Amino acid sequence: MENGASDSKDPSGFLSEIIGTPVTVKLNSSVVYKGLLSSVDGYMNIALEKTEEYVDGELRRSYGDAFVRGNNVLYISAD
Amino acid sequence: MASQLLPLELIDKCVGSRIWVVMKGDKEFAGTLLGFDDYVNMVLEDVTEFDYSGSNIKLSKILLNGNNVCMLIPGGEGPEAATS
Numbered sequence: 768m769e770n771g772a773s774d775s776k777d778p779s780g781f782l783s784e785i786i787g788t789p790v791t792v793k794l795n796s797s798v799v800y801k802g803l804l805s806s807v808d809g810y811m812n813i814a815l816e817k818t819e820e821y822v823d824g825e826l827r828r829s830y831g832d833a834f835v836r837g838n839n840v841l842y843i844s845a846d
Numbered sequence: 847m848a849s850q851l852l853p854l855e856l857i858d859k860c861v862g863s864r865i866w867v868v869m870k871g872d873k874e875f876a877g878t879l880l881g882f883d884d885y886v887n888m889v890l891e892d893v894t895e896f897d898y899s900g901s902n903i904k905l906s907k908i909l910l911n912g913n914n915v916c917m918l919i920p921g922g923e924g925p926e927a928a929t930s
Contacts (some may be wrong), residue, residue, distance in 0.1 A: 774881065776861075776880040776889060777881035777882070777883060777889065778889055780881070781880075781881070781889045781907070781909050782909065811911055837911075840911050841873075841911055841914065842905075842909060842911060843908060843909045844893075844906070844907065844908040845906060845907045845908070846906075
């Protein structure tokens with residue numbers, strides 16, 4: 768994680784670039800969370816604000832703040 | 847002995863070019879590789895996600911978790927270009 772910290776094209780640089788922006792997080796279960804990315808760590812643990820939970824493309828629930836454990840994350844997409 | 851190319855060096859040569867990622871399970875991704883780390887977490891741009899259902903999802907820029915990556919094909923444009 769340390770060698771590419773200054774390079775926005777590497778994973779850690781990309782993460783620091785998208786902090787505070789709207790993101791889409793897809794889990795291995797295909798559930799999708801959309802929200803503002805408040806923080807993320809090296810495990811891809813994610814804290815989201817204004818989170819919306821989509822199951823099969825349909826909005827199921829909304830959360831003010833949400834923590835997603837990193838092992839469930841398939842990808843983080845910048846919106 | 848001829849110098850051999852390590853697997854991750856092969857992937858390093860792919861930075862900046864199109865790559866096809868086959869995941870464990872049914873999912874596949876095709877996109878431009880911008881960067882990766884030792885876990886093969888990858889930053890991809892102009893991505894198409896190929897689902898088991900046959901639906902394609904377009905994504906502008908993603909960080910793909912390396913945990914479920916199975917295979918990388920340099921220059922690949924996804925399953926539809928490969929099966930003809």
